[in-house]
Amino acid sequence: MAGAIDMSRVSWPDVAEALERGVxxxxxxxxxxxxxxxxxxxTDADLAHGVARRIADGLGALLxxxxxxGDAWNNEAFPGTLSISPETLRAVLEDIGRGLIRMNVEALVLVNGHFGNREPIALAARTLTGQGLPVLHLDYPRLEALAVQICxxxxxxxxxxxxxxxxxxxxxxLRPQAVxxxxxxxEYPEFPVTFGHEPMQLREFNTTGVFGDPRPATAGKGEALIAGIVEASLQLVEAFRLRHKGHEVTDGNAQ
Ligand SMILES: [Zn+2]
Incomplete structure (x- = not known):
């Protein structure tokens, strides 16, 4: 395994060297x-960054x-939730992407840990791909099948x-000391009939903030889930790289 180039640990000459090789x-x-x-x-950032770290390790990528x-609007009725707008998130991702284009990074893999971020991520990916930075966005691929097997x-x-x-x-x-x-x-709340069809605060029908049963969770199950997600992610990255190898990305190619 190549090992990630973790920006929280390296300095600019290390990044320059990686860019020289192509990253x-x-x-x-x-x-x-x-x-x-x-x-x-x-939690969502901790999990996504933990998964992103393992993907970057597998790729020797810049982490x-x-x-x-993120956009957590529908949990704002619970204290502690701090949401940014989808427009802000999209703009942040596009700004970071512009910096990556300037540095000549070859492509960007986004690892999303939160459902509400999907739309702004897809839109930012479309913009950046059109600007010459291919973007692959991942939402814990294979998770549904893994959850059925493991949980x-x-x-x-x-x-x-x-x-x-x-x-x-x-x-x-990933962070046992924080659990x-x-x-x-x-808690298994009863979803309102129009859930998913109109904007709705989750606290209207959920009292604890839990959806499901966390009690059977173990670190071993978590390791198995993460390993499966990382494997599926690396397969998608491989297919993504092959698709972009040797031809210029154009607007028509963007999703
Ligand atoms: Zn979460």
């Missing part, structure tokens, strides 16, 4: 958002400091993982 960048995008009583507010804030509890909604067994297990693997299992409790 891609990996950037995690998280959120500052409630995750029940047993997980910290930085950027994470974007810790014991049912998710609260299909593909909906929030402060549940999945996220708690991944936190136990308080003595406060972990299950």
């Amino acid at each position: 891609i960048a990996v950037l995690a995008v998280g959120a500052v958002e409630q995750h029940g009583a047993h997980l910290p507010l930085t 950027l400091p994470p974007v810790a804030y 014991e509890s049912e998710p609260a909604g299909s593909g909906f993982y929030h402060a549940d067994e999945v996220e708690t297990a991944m936190m136990l693997a 308080d299992m003595s406060r972990a409790a299950a």
